[in-house]
Amino acid sequence: MTFTNVATLLGGIAMFIFGMNGMSDGLKEMAGSYLKKILAKLTEKRIVAVLVGAGLTALIQSSNAMCSMTVGFVNAGLMELERTVGILIGSKIGTTITGQLIAFHISDYATVLIFLGVLVSMFAKGKVKHGGNIIAALGILFMGLGLMESSMQPLKDLAWFQNMVASLENPLLGVLFGVVFTTIMQSVSASVGILQMMMLAGIIGFTPAFYVMMGMNIGASIAPILAAIGGRKDAKRVAAIVVELQVIGTAFFLIMCIFLPITEWLQATATDPSRQMANANTIYNVVMSIVTFPLATPIVWLSRKIIPGKDSDENEAKLEYITEAGYKSSDVLIEQIDAEVRRMETLTKTNLKIATDTFFADKVFDKDDFMEVELTIDYLNKAITDALIKASAMKMTDKDAKHAGHLYHVLTDLERIGDHAENLIDYANRMIEEEKKFSPDAMLELKELIIMVTHILDDACVHLFEPSQEAYNNIYLQEAAIDDLVDVMKEQHFDRLNENKCDSSAGMIFVESLTDLERVADHALNIAQAAKVRYHYNGIDAPPINESTL
Secondary structure, three states: OOHHHHHHHHHHHHHHHHHHHHHHHHHHHHHOOHHHHHHHHOOOOHHHHHHHHHHHHHHHOOHHHHHHHHHHHHHOOOOOHHHHHHHHHHHHHHOOHHHHHHOOOOHHHHHHHHHHHHHHHHHOOHHHHHHHHHHHHHHHHHHHHHHHHHHHHHHHHOHHHHHHHHHOOOHHHHHHHHHHHHHHHOOHHHHHHHHHHHHHOOOOOHHHHHHHHHHHHHHOOHHHHHHHOOOOHHHHHHHHHHHHHHHHHHHHHHHHHHHOOHHHHHHOOOOOHHHHHHHHHHHHHHHHHHHHHHHHHHHHHHHHHHOOOOOOOOOOOOOOOOOHHHHHOHHHHHHHHHHHHHHHHHHHHHHHHHHHHHOOOOOOOOHHHHHHHHHHHHHHHHHHHHHHHHHHOOOOOHHHHHHHHHHHHHHHHHHHHHHHHHHHHHHHHHHHHOOOOOOHHHHHHHHHHHHHHHHHHHHHHHHHHOOOHHHHHHHHHHHHHHHHHHHHHHHHHHHHHHOOOOOHHHHHHHHHHHHHHHHHHHHHHHHHHOOOOOOOOOOOOOOOOOHHHO
16 A cells, blocks of 8 residues: 555545535535425424435435534424424435445546536526536546545555454444444545445455444434534434434344344345445435334433433523534524524513513512623623624525624614613612602503503514514504604603602603613614515605615
């Protein structure tokens, strides 16, 4: 085994992985946001979920990506844990398509594929351009396979290598080797592809290769495990389910190998060594799916035993929904960011309600609890902004890119509302501590304003993710009505001051409170204007629209 052989082998592996990743990325680009929509809507029935998981994984050529996306959607609250089992089972079937493709041995035409792919990508646009990238990546993949096959030939003459291969005849050692190999490679498709080339070069027999292949499928579990780090409990349970499925499948086949000539049957499916391994991988994953499908409920139950407990308090200053899985797919990351924004909305509205309720309370509200939430709001503002910056560096649809840009402003508005809520609770607590009272008329007016402000904020938060022209017009008119009401309330307040119906120091707090509540309504309108679909008020009295803001 000369230096040239080693360099050629490493270069071939690099080209193979580069081509596989390029092909996967291109296929995901062509699929666009359809992956997200299909996963969200067509996975309620388990058998349908299996078919969806198999089909989408075959489309994007990456079970790791599919499992990581599933982890991300569960962490964002878009998918229930029970619905993931079918997708995860199906994804293992879909990923075997790569091995079948490799077994066609079209390495001789690799350079032609590269030329055609580059030609298309240079002159085409849109989906066709992505298609050219896919063809070029496929050519690079097969060129890498050809280099690997030729460079592996000398390994047959190395005694230490043959001794190592002989040790893999032990099923447990073979499985362990496969686990370690795929953990390093981070791709079961790439690992099995290299195994196919080793068989084609005649340096490993079918039986040890079959044991190694089973271990490679277990090793693929590392991707969802990494994606779930730092996520919610259910996201970590998805990773546990992936491991459970693979361990159950491997245990089943190892037991069957004791009583039945499984490896002989699988080897008899083809004469070509590469096709033999491709068929074995496909049959293994199909049978594994059939075996584990009826066990879906116990598997989910076991995942909850492996990852027990509930998620931490939502008030805690940390990200609950954004995980590493999001940074592998812009579709997943945008959904996770949306989930964190919804959480920030909830916390902001919680503090606003506490602050406004305190005006009508008999005792001071403990501000330590209030500030715990306020600190979380401030933290989320910075942390979600960081995630948006990372999202902007990823490939996104134009719609998602605009939505991400609008969310920068939403975060600022929510953080400012939190600040106004802090001002309001200070005013309310001060009134109680100093035993001051607003006049009965002022209390009635304040209550009316608080109801209106609370209502516009609720409507704006709903409109942000479920926009409509009618809803936006309503929010716009609410904000105008609040401005008018505040002006009237200030005039009436000054009348009460002149008539000595209101204490002057309490009166100052009253005016400051009106100002903060009015500002909350202004920020609510800003939130509504940052919806996924941008609307402008189009009523009879609508002002001229600045086209640059559309």
